Amino acid sequence: MAVTGAGGFVGGAVCTVLEAAGHRVVRLARRPIKGHPDAILWDLRREYEGDAPLPVVDAVVHCAAAIATLDLDGTAREANVGGSLRVAAAWPGVPFVHVSSASVYSPSRVARGGHPLREDEATGEGLRDPYSRSKVEAESVLVAEAKKSGRELTVFRASIVYGPGDPLLFPRIHRLRLGRFVLLPGGRRLWSMTPVGLLADIARAGIEHRAPGVRVLNVAEEPPERVCDLFLRLLEEDAGRPLCGIPFPAWPVRVVAWCVEAAWRLFRLRGEPVLNRAAVAYIREERVLDLTALRHFAAP
Numbered sequence: 001m002a003v004t005g006a007g008g009f010v011g012g013a014v015c016t017v018l019e020a021a022g023h024r025v026v027r028l029a030r031r032p033i034k035g036h037p038d039a040i041l042w043d044l045r046r047e048y049e050g051d052a053p054l055p056v057v058d059a060v061v062h063c064a065a066a067i068a069t070l071d072l073d074g075t076a077r078e079a080n081v082g083g084s085l086r087v088a089a090a091w092p093g094v095p096f097v098h099v100s101s102a103s104v105y106s107p108s109r110v111a112r113g114g115h116p117l118r119e120d121e122a123t124g125e126g127l128r129d130p131y132s133r134s135k136v137e138a139e140s141v142l143v144a145e146a147k148k149s150g151r152e153l154t155v156f157r158a159s160i161v162y163g164p165g166d167p168l169l170f171p172r173i174h175r176l177r178l179g180r181f182v183l184l185p186g187g188r189r190l191w192s193m194t195p196v197g198l199l200a201d202i203a204r205a206g207i208e209h210r211a212p213g214v215r216v217l218n219v220a221e222e223p224p225e226r227v228c229d230l231f232l233r234l235l236e237e238d239a240g241r242p243l244c245g246i247p248f249p250a251w252p253v254r255v256v257a258w259c260v261e262a263a264w265r266l267f268r269l270r271g272e273p274v275l276n277r278a279a280v281a282y283i284r285e286e287r288v289l290d291l292t293a294l295r296h297f298a299a300p
Contacts, residue, residue, distance in 0.1 A: 001018065001023055001024070001025060001026065001057050001058055001059040001060065001061065001207060002025075002026045002028060002054075002055075002057045002059070002060045002061070002087075002091065003015050003018065003025055003026070003027055003028065003060075003061045003063060004028045004029075004042075004044065004060070004061070004062045004063055004064035004083075004087055005028075005029065005062075005063035005064030005065065006025075006027035006028055006029045006033060006036075006039060006063070007027070007029035007030070007031055007032075007033040007039070008029070008063065008064070008167075009161070009163075009165060009166055009167055009168065009196060010063045010099060010158075010161060010196060010199060010200070011027075011029070011061075011063035011064065012033075012165070013163070013165075013196045013197065013199070013200040014061055014063055014099075014199075014200045014203045014204070015027060016200070017197075017200040017201060017203070017204050018061070018203075018204055018207070021204055021208075023204075023207075026040065026055055026057055027039040027040065028040045028041075028042050028064070029041065029042075029064075030042070030043050030044070030064075040054070040055075044064055044079050044082070044083025044084075044086055044087065045075070045078045045079050045082065045083060047086060048086070048090060054090050054091070057091055057094060058094060058095075059094055059095045059096070059097070059207045060087060060088075060091050060094055060095070060096050060097065061097045061099070061203050061206075061207065062084060062087050062096065062097065062098045062099060063099045063203075064079070064083060064087075065079065065080050065099070065101075065135070066078075066079035066080055066131075066134075067131060067168065068130065068131055074130075076130045076131045076133075076134040077130060077133075077134045077137070079134075080131075080134040080135060080137075080138045081134055081137045081138045081141060084098065084138045084141065084142055085141055085142075085145070088142060088145050088151075092149065092151075093149060093150075093151055094151070095151070095152040095153075095154075095207065095210055096142070096146065096151055096152065096153050096154070097153075097154045097156065097203055097206040097207060098138070098139070098142055098153065098154070098155045098156070099156055099158060099199070099203065100135055100138070100139055100155050100156060100157045100158070101131075101132070101135045101157060101158060101159075102117070102157050102158065102159040102192070102218065102220075102287060102289060103127075103129075103131060103132040103135055104122040104124070104127075104132060104135050104136045104139065104157060105117050105121060105122055105287065106121075106122075106123055106124070106125045106126045106127060107126055107127075107128065107285060115290070116192075116288040116289055116290035116291070117218070117287065117288065117289050117290055118290045118292075119157070119216045119217065119218060119290070119293060122136060122139070122157075124136040124137075124140075128277075139155055139216075142155070143155075143214055146213075146214050147214065152210055152211065152212060152213065153213075153214045153215070154206040154211075154214075154215045154216075154217070155214070155215065155216040155217070156199065156202055156203065156206065156217055156218075156219045157216070157217070157218050157219060157289070158194040158199050158219050158220070159191060159192045159193055159194045159218075159219075159220045159287065159289060160191060160193050160194060160227075160230070161194045161195075161196050161199060162193060162194070162195060162196065162230070162234065163195050163196035163197055164196075165196075166196070170234060170238075173231045173234065173235065174235065174238070176231065176235070177235050177239075177243070180241075180243050180244055181243065181244050181245075181246055182231065182232055182235055182243050182244065182245050182246065183246055183248050184228035184231060184232060184245045184246060184247050184248070185227070185228065185231075185247075185248065185250065185253060185280075185284075188226055189226065189227055189284065189285065189286040189287075190224040190225065190226055190286050190287075190288050191224055191225060191226070191227050191230070191286070191287050191288070192218070192220035192221070192222075192224045192287065192288050192289040192291070193220060193221055193224070193225055193230055194219055194220045194221065195221055198219065198220075198221055199219055202217075202219050202294070202297075202298070205297070205298065209297070215293075215297075216293075217293045217294050217297055218289040218290060218291055218293065218294060219294060220289050220291060220294075222291060224288045224289075228245065228247065232245045250280065250284050253280050254277065254280050257276050257277045257280045258277060260273045260276060261273060261276045261277055264276075
């Protein structure tokens with residue numbers, strides 16, 4: 001089977017789990033993968049231009065995504081929407097597992113002491129950043145393609161993905177640590193979190209437990225956890241000792257995020273800033289996922 005984004009955090013974990021279960025994995029990545037010289041290089045923002053044709057596979061796990069909340073150059077939509085369609089077109093008809101995101105849920109539907117977010121509540125309305133909008137659109141075009149072609153499609157919506165080897169979340173929260181003290185944002189807001197190992201196991205199950213039609217499931221661990229508690233726990237595990245958490249208000253962070261984002265736009269800097277307004281808003285919201293469908297899916 002083919003795994004896109006195989007050089008990344010999630011894609012690499014999915015490859016490891018699939019191979020441990022006895023599957024032969026074809027790795028696809030934008031850049032060479034250390035230890036895997038046979039990986040197929042494909043920048044999903046463009047059509048496949050490799051010297052050799054893409055191999056025949058019996059399933060696809062699509063993990064590749066551009067995580068760009070500011071997205072000054074349009075990378076998010078081109079990679080996440082266009083790239084998803086290119087991968088689907090490369091292997092027509094084969095079962096397709098798409099790793100999506102809980103960012104598809106509109107802030108107006110985010111639970112604040114109400115019911116957890118169900119899979120049918122991703123309307124695409126009021127999304128603040130290009131990444132979230134691109135993930136909603138990617139889901140939409142893949143569902144439309146699957147219904148038209150009769151392809152089996154499973155969409156997994158992950159929340160904050162964390163775990164060993166995390167190149168995105170942990171390096172950022174590590175900047176919150178000052179010696180034995182940790183500045184903790186997020187207040188008492190609850191989040192459904194997604195360990196990378198759980199997501200990889202569920203992706204494998206999505207391939208092995210095939211079903212006709214389209215399935216969409218939230219993927220997270222239970223129970224939900226406060227964002228600040230997660231940050232403190234990860235930093236304490238890394239430090240090997242207890243740390244002292246110091247809560248701080250959100251408004252200074254919003255001011256700093258606005259300044260950083262303005263500088264990025266003014267000077268047309270490359271890449272994504274460590275902090276921007278969308279990221280701050282994301283942390284401040286409460287986002288608890290309904291996992292009823294996942295429980296049924298994972299039940300023996």
